[in-house]
Structure formats: structure tokens, C-alpha cells
Amino acid sequence: MATRTEDRFSSSAGRRRRKLDRKRTPPPPKQPTTELQPPGRRPCEGTRTVSGSAEVADGADSPESRPSAVCNGPDDRRAGPGRGRGWERREQRSSRGRGSEEAITRMDGEEGGDDDEEDGKFVEFVESVWDNSDRASVGMKLARQCFGFSTTSPTQKVISRAYFTVWITIIQMIIYFVIIGQYGIAPIGVDWTEQTADVLMTDLTIQHQSYMERPNLWIGPREADLIHLGAKFSPCIRPDKNIEALLEVDRKKEATTGCCVNNDGSGCVQKAKNECPQYLSTWNRSTVCGEDPRYCTSPRGPWSEDITTWPPCTNSSKPSSGFDYHMMCEVVGRPCCVGVRGECVMATREYCDFRRGYFHENASLCSQVSCLNEVCGMIRFTDPKKPDQFYRFFTSLCIHPGLLALVITVVFQWLIQYDLERYIGWWSMASIYIVCGYSGSILSAIFIPYHVEAGPSGSQFGVLAAMSVEIVRWNAEEKPRAQLAIIVVSLLVLFFIGVIVPQVDNWAHLAGYVVGALLAIAFRPFGHLCGSRVPDYCRVVTRVMCFLWTAAMAAILTVVFCLIEVNQCNGCEYFNCIPFTDTYCMGMGVNITSLSN
Numbered sequence: 001m002a003t004r005t006e007d008r009f010s011s012s013a014g015r016r017r018r019k020l021d022r023k024r025t026p027p028p029p030k031q032p033t034t035e036l037q038p039p040g041r042r043p044c045e046g047t048r049t050v051s052g053s054a055e056v057a058d059g060a061d062s063p064e065s066r067p068s069a070v071c072n073g074p075d076d077r078r079a080g081p082g083r084g085r086g087w088e089r090r091e092q093r094s095s096r097g098r099g100s101e102e103a104i105t106r107m108d109g110e111e112g113g114d115d116d117e118e119d120g121k122f123v124e125f126v127e128s129v130w131d132n133s134d135r136a137s138v139g140m141k142l143a144r145q146c147f148g149f150s151t152t153s154p155t156q157k158v159i160s161r162a163y164f165t166v167w168i169t170i171i172q173m174i175i176y177f178v179i180i181g182q183y184g185i186a187p188i189g190v191d192w193t194e195q196t197a198d199v200l201m202t203d204l205t206i207q208h209q210s211y212m213e214r215p216n217l218w219i220g221p222r223e224a225d226l227i228h229l230g231a232k233f234s235p236c237i238r239p240d241k242n243i244e245a246l247l248e249v250d251r252k253k254e255a256t257t258g259c260c261v262n263n264d265g266s267g268c269v270q271k272a273k274n275e276c277p278q279y280l281s282t283w284n285r286s287t288v289c290g291e292d293p294r295y296c297t298s299p300r301g302p303w304s305e306d307i308t309t310w311p312p313c314t315n316s317s318k319p320s321s322g323f324d325y326h327m328m329c330e331v332v333g334r335p336c337c338v339g340v341r342g343e344c345v346m347a348t349r350e351y352c353d354f355r356r357g358y359f360h361e362n363a364s365l366c367s368q369v370s371c372l373n374e375v376c377g378m379i380r381f382t383d384p385k386k387p388d389q390f391y392r393f394f395t396s397l398c399i400h401p402g403l404l405a406l407v408i409t410v411v412f413q414w415l416i417q418y419d420l421e422r423y424i425g426w427w428s429m430a431s432i433y434i435v436c437g438y439s440g441s442i443l444s445a446i447f448i449p450y451h452v453e454a455g456p457s458g459s460q461f462g463v464l465a466a467m468s469v470e471i472v473r474w475n476a477e478e479k480p481r482a483q484l485a486i487i488v489v490s491l492l493v494l495f496f497i498g499v500i501v502p503q504v505d506n507w508a509h510l511a512g513y514v515v516g517a518l519l520a521i522a523f524r525p526f527g528h529l530c531g532s533r534v535p536d537y538c539r540v541v542t543r544v545m546c547f548l549w550t551a552a553m554a555a556i557l558t559v560v561f562c563l564i565e566v567n568q569c570n571g572c573e574y575f576n577c578i579p580f581t582d583t584y585c586m587g588m589g590v591n592i593t594s595l596s597n
Helices: 001-025 086-110 111-130 134-137 142-148 162-182 223-229 241-255 348-355 369-378 392-398 404-425 426-447 457-472 480-500 506-523 536-563
Strands: 049-052 054-055 193-200 206-211 258-262 266-269 281-285 296-298 334-338 343-347
Touching: 162 223, 162 392, 162 404, 193 348, 193 536, 223 369, 266 343, 281 480, 334 348, 334 369, 343 348, 392 426, 404 426, 404 457, 426 506, 426 536, 457 480, 457 506, 480 506, 506 536
Parallel strands: none
Antiparallel strands: 049 054, 193 206, 258 266, 258 281, 334 343
């Protein structure tokens, strides 16, 4: 027992001595590493080149005995491709580890050899988790295989960690899985599909009903669910004249309706005179089923001859006899909000559930409910008749329409955006991501206001624009034109996909790319142009002008969206969708003729 105790304390003391030894042992001097000199680079100061190889100036025996150090920039010394400050830290750590092992051998001999090896492996594993020095070479492996180049030039230098990219990616993944768990998955496809079922109607018969619904190509929730969760949808952001005009038509039609009471006493429903069966029912003009000012105790008024101005009666008494049949019958149809444009129909609860609508059991007329408020969800409108959910331009950046869109976003942000943020900084990346996403969403809302959009497509094109600007900075030896050509071809392919697939938003891509290029130049103006150095005052002017142009573009788009509603734009829908069928591009224009989908 005593021997085990002494061994245990001696091993603990040995570990403490080893920790102290690691702290006290100074790192060995840095030894130059052998690596090929990249094209367009010169040797560091203090070296000279002899016959294509670098020789140490202070009198080394031979060029081979002292490998050359390579500078990647004209003004300072930096590590070569794939070797940054993190690589130097790993070299120092490995050297300290070797010195620590020798000190441990001298102090403890053979005692605790296995424990030392296990401790060393564990410490190296923990440190490697936090070490992102080789992140670019690992993370860009797929990008290099696909495009043949890295997103960053070898002359670039890591200046920060990718905090924003990691944060936004985690948020987007969490939100998607929560949405799928709550709302499920919609039918998968591209063109509109017909949904059918046998449901109970207001005449108390079972009928075969159908309606058109847009499927989800991305394997995700329905359009109505995305709107309810904060996707970009113009009628929820500002008042829409087309929808208001159609709602006014329905309101005038409802003003001429009356209570249609079935003669067999089976129930009643609010209908127009031509919709009420003449021999099976009795139509009562200017009456509302289940509501009458004479029997309503709360609220007391005001009441007028126009029934569309009546408030919903929360407390009412019913006559036990008489001829007021509209107050004695059972109301079988109530207002139901269906679709995504604020359409309201008088329907049974079964039919409303079939249409995935919002059933208002305590209302008697469609004019008493605000269907847009129900469809939009989120924070309710300040004025029920005036949508004001301007924050949707930002919340839509965190919502994805489906699993495929989420996978594309995660791969793009982890393999391209992650590395780019490490070179331009988290603040610049966050600004580009948010401003480009906002600009893309608002331009899309102007030209395709009735298209439901979710996802950071505008932000991703802004990141591509920033990457293009960074490639322009490359030296001629690094072949920037070839890399830019690859990016241009990729952009054209993505644009072609956006024309064929209506769920891909080309308007958001266009605005995101333009604003992203301006912001990239504003945050990092060019220091050299056409082989000569750009004066400092020119860089300041360039930065200010790019910021002003970006602010002007965002302000103009905001004013146009809020104050100047675009109602005529012939051919605008073809920029985002080619109508292969009659219903393929439905809802992609700036006008609508019906509240139904």
C-alpha cells in the first residue's frame, strides 16, 4: 500500500516538474526551412542568390548547409504558402516537446514513460483543436479540386479568426432543424402541384376539393410556413396596392351578402344571394349569421348599415322564438384565411384545415379579420391594415428553404467564406454579408414582390465579389486572369440555373455581387495598380467613394421599395424565370389578378 502511494505521489510530482520544465526551457533558435521559392518572390534580406539557390551572407560552408528563407512580399518577410504564424508555433511547440522529453528522461529516468507518452499525445491533441494554422490547406482541398485554385493568394496573411462565419453557420443550422421539427417537409418538386381531398363543405355535403400549391425544391417547409417564420415576402413588409385593391373588391362583395339559413334547420352560413340554394334555404338580406346589433351586449357599437364595418360581437344573447332565424341557427361556416396573399373564405373547419389555413371561430365576417396578419406571423402589425415587418430583410438571411440550400450554404461558408474572413477580418466579412444580403433581398422584393425567398444568396454572391477583388490583387505570376475567368464562368452557370429554376433568385445575386465588390474595395483599397504604387490620398478617396456609392445604392433601393411601387415591368420576370408551362413562373411578376395562389 505504501509503495503504491509513494509511486502515485512521485508520478504527480514528476508531472509538475515536467510542466515547470516546459515553461523554463527556452525555445531553440528558428532554423530556416527548405522550400522552393514561389514565383515572383525575392530572398529575404541577409541572403544572396548563387546559381539559383540562396546562400547565407555571413559565411556558411555551402548553400546546401543553410537553406534559403523566402519572402512573400516586397516590403516585409512572411511565411511561404501554407506556412503562417501557426506553423511557426507548431515548430516551437514540437521543439519544446523534444526538450521537455530530454529533461524528463534526465529527472525521472525510465519512470512513468508510458504516462508521459499519453500526456504528450493528449496535450498535442487539445492544442491542435485550437490551432487553425493549417485550416486553409485542409479546408480548401475541395475548392482546389473543383476550381483548381485557392480563394486566397500565397501573399496573403492571416489576420484574424473567422468568428462571424462560425457564428452565422451555427445559427442557420439550428434554425433549420427547429423549423423542420415544427412544420415538416412540403411536397418536393419545381412546378405547381394540385392537392385534392374529400372534405365537408358549408352545405354539409362531402365534396371533392382541390387547390394549387408550389412545391419545395430544396426539401423544406411550405411557402406559408416560411413566411410565418420570417422569410422575405413584400406584402408583409409594406402595403401592397395590388393586394389592397383585391381586398377592396372582396369587401364590397361581402357587403351585399346575407345569412343563408337551411330550411331543415341544419345550419346557416354567410353567402351571396346567387350562392344560396333557392328551394333548400332562405336568404336574409343585410343580416349576419350569429350576429345582430339588437342582441349584442359587447361591444355596444358603433353599428351602421354597412355590415363590413361591424366589429366582432364577443357577447350576445339569442332569441328563443320569433323570426330572427339568423340568430337561432347554428353557424357552420366561419372566416378562414388561406393562401399567402390574405385571401379569406367562409368555410368549415374541415375545409380550412385541408387548405392549411387559419380558422377564426369567433368572427362572423371576413372583414373582421386581418388575414395578412395571420399569414405573416412574427410580430403583429402596428396597424392591422398596414404591414410593417421591415426586419424580414435581415431575418431571411438566417432561414433556409430546405436541406439542399442549407448544405450549399454550409459548404460555401466553411470552404470559401471561412478562409476569406481570416484574411479580411471578421468585421469586414460581417459587413459584407449583412449589407449584401439586405441589398439582394430588397432588389428582389422590388421586381418579384410575391416570390417567397429565404436564404443568404445575396450574401454569398457578395462574398464571391470580395474574393474576386482579392484575386485581382495577385501578382502576374500567380495568374489572376485565369482564376477570374473561372469565377466568371461559375457566375454565368449560376445565373443560368437561376433562369431555369424559379426558386433561385437572380435579382438577389445581382445586387449582392455589385455591393460586395464595392464594400471589398472600400475595406481594402488597392495599394498597387498597373505595376505602380497608389498614393495614399487616392486610397482614402477610393475608400470614401466606395462607401458612399454603397450607401447611395442601399438608400435608393429602400426608397424605391417603400415609396415607388413598381407595377409595370414587361420582361422582368424572364430575368428570374422562363415560363416553360402556364403555371411554372406563376407569382414571378410585379402584378397579380387574384388573391388565390
